[in-house]
Amino acid sequence: MEIAVNKGAEKDMVTVNVTVRYFAILRDQRGAASEQLSTEAASLSELYDSLATTHGFSLKQDQLRVAVNDSFVDWREQLSEGAQVVFIPPVAGG
DSSP states (O other), X not given: XXXXXXXXXXXXXXXXXXXXXXXXXXXXXXXXSEEEEEEOOSBHHHHHHHHHHHHTOOOOGGGOEEEETTEEOOTXXXXXXXXXXXXXXXXXXX
């Protein structure tokens, strides 16, 4: 399933295609383990804010870690074409 996530209608916005994977509560709230999307979000922070609004995520950014292409990164990291993004919520084991 491919959806578009746009952040405003400013000029000179670049659209990138990314894959987002979800785990635990985010997977439950999204109703899917992953999705491919086109976005004009410039940073991971903007991307998460947009997705949280769209999908009704209950977790705030400070409750999550974010990884791109299998490496933890800062929320201010810029998105790049083809990136694999993972939002990682706190998990409990037993």
